[in-house]
Amino acid sequence: MDLGIKQKKKGGKKKKNSGQLNPGVLNQQALSAGEKFLTPSIEYYKNVANQYKKTLSTLSINQPGSNKPDSAASSSKPLATINENSNGRNEQPYMMQHQKDMRSSMNNLHHRGDQEKGTGSGHMLPPQQLHNEYSTQSILKNAKTEKLMLDIEQYIVKTKKEFNHEVQAKEEINQYFGKMNECIDQIVDKVASSVNHHRKDFFDRFNGELYNIHSNYRELQESTNENLNKMKLKKEILDRQAERDWFKNECNKIDAKCHEKQDELYRFKDKHNEFLQEKKFLDEQILTARENKINLNRRKEELLEELNELKEGGQPDNQIQGFADNGANPSNTSRALQLLPQTRSPRRTDKDDPNYFENSVKKLKDYIAHLQKRNEIERKNALKKQIMSDKLEDSNYPFELIFHDSVLQIKEEIVERKHKTQRRGMNTSKSALSIRMGQEITKTPEDLQDHFQHKSIFNKFDLEIDHVKPTNFTESDKKRVVENFLGNVEVQYFIYGLLFPQSLMNMQAQQQSMQLDDNSQ
Structure with a gap:
């Protein structure tokens, strides 16, 4: 592409060339006064353009078909132009600074061209060296360096002293500059489009991979939390099981102690019931003793009256005095009365009492009513026994008979225990009486009569087998009923x-x- 050489502005006016010079004169002027450091040779630009073309042909960039470079737009934007008049005094430091890089790149280009000519298509560079030289970053770096160099050459400030000369083969240089600019623009567009395309793919894939990573991380975190929760729950379960076992052992110990205390309580209850029964028996003994005392006092008064009557009838004083002294003892009094049967006064008889017959009739009626009531009770009890026996005989439950036998056996034991308690109480009262009297009491017919009378008084408190109620059973009696029932073989x-x-x-x-x-x- 043919590009015109632009002139620099100074004071708002353009300078025109004095005339058209031949190429030889221009070459001599360019080489003079250190211009060799300012302007590169034409071969340099040719090699650079060829190198960029080779780079474009060797690049393996997957560019989408929709993104095509615009050659017209790229050609309309040249990177830089070479001025007709240039000043080398102020530009020398920059050119000297970049001369080494430019020459090294030129040497590499010539060396690579020689290798390609000598070795042919079969020989290629190592992959790492090829990647380093033809990578996108190295190409962009070289392009930016060239563009920066040309921009500095274009906009550098000239000194007062100016060299009026024309650059050798400016049209050819501008043509190569245009081609190089096109190649650079194409490379930049291709690289940018490829980078954008791959960047989009990369971000899409990156987002997909990141989503997968986050999902996997979330799943792993949930599974980890679930495992941790399971471990915590297992640990808590083990702790609760240990506490449960400990409480179970403690409860078993407490139950054993409770059973022991319960057994002791049952024993104490049995003793308490026995003490209550003894207390009841002793209370009954006290009541009977009081009744006997009242009867004895009444008998004593009667005997004293009889003694007074005998005294009036002519009995000796000493004999009457002996009777009076022994009046407190009913047995001695009865013996005295037996010794003196003729001393009773014939004037005092029961028939002399005006209410004798009425009292006798009343006593007989009461006795007859008592006998009738007793017969009625006995008849009812007999009927009840007969009904129970009939039920037991008609029933088809053999275990009921066994249970009834065990209950009957315990009832007999209860009644026997009551009788033993009564006999022990009677013996205790007799022994205490003998100790108080200070002499041994010999049993006489009167004593036996008193004993049977005393026993008849207590018979109304006795619990016969038929009258034993469930309330009379103690805890030990209930246990023995169950033991007897379960001890049966059947x-x-x-x-x-x-x-x-x-x-x-x-x-x-x-x-x-x-x-x-x-x-x-």
Whole structure:
């Protein structure tokens, strides 16, 4: 592409060339006064353009078809132009600074061209060296360096002293500059489009991979949290199981202690019941003793009256005095009365009492009513017993009979225990009386009569077998009822059959086989 050489402005006016010079004169002027450091040779630009073309042909960039470079736009934007008049005094430091890089790149280009000519297409550079030389970054770096160099040459400030000369082969240089500019623009567009395309793909893939990573991370975190929660729950379960076992052991210990205390409580209750029964018996003894005392005092008064009557009838004073002294003892008084049967006064008889017959009739009526009531009670009890026996005989529950027998046995024990307590109390009262009297009391017919009378008084408090109620059973009695019931062989056999039916069937089969063997023999 043919590009015109631009002139620099100074004072708002353009300078015109004095005339058209031949190429030889221009070459001599360019080489003079250090211009060789200012303007590169034409071969340099040719090699640079060829190098960029080779770079474009060797680049393996997957560029989309839609993004095509615009050659017209790129050609309309030249990177830089070379001025006709240039000043080398102020530009020398920059050119000297970049001379080494430019020459090194030129040497590499010539060396690479020689290698390609000498070796042919079969020989290629190492991959790392090829990547370093033809990478996008190195190409852009070289292009930016060239563009920067040309921009500095274009806009550099000239000194007062100016050299009026023309650059050798400016049209050719501008043509190569245009081609190089096109190549650079094409490279930049291709690289930019490829980078944008790959950047978009990269970001899409990056987002996809990042999403997958985040999803995997979230799943792993959830699984980790779930495992941690499971471990925590297992640990808590183990701790709770340990606490449960500890509480279970403590509860078992407390239960054992409670059973011990309960047994002690039952024993104390039994003792308490026995003490209550003894207290009741002693209270009854006290009541009977008071009644006997009242009767004895009344008898004593009667005997004293009889003694007074005997005294009036002519008995000796000493004998009457002896009777009076022994009046406190009813047995001695009765013996005295037996010794003196003739001393009773014939004037005092029961028939002399005006209410004698009325009292006798009243007593007989009361006695008859008492006998009728007793007969009625006995008849009712007999009927109840008969009904119960009929029910037991008609029932098909053999265990009920066994339980009834065990309850009846305990009732007999309760009644026997009551009788023993009564006899022990009576013996205690007799021994205490003998100690108080200071002499041994010999049993006389009167004493036996008093004893039977005393026993008849206490018979109304006795608990007969038929009158024993469930409230009279103590805790130990209830336990013994259950023990007697469970101790029966039939009950044990029945319970064993309920708990172990298979064993019972095997046992029955063995018994049948043994019976068959015995019969065969």
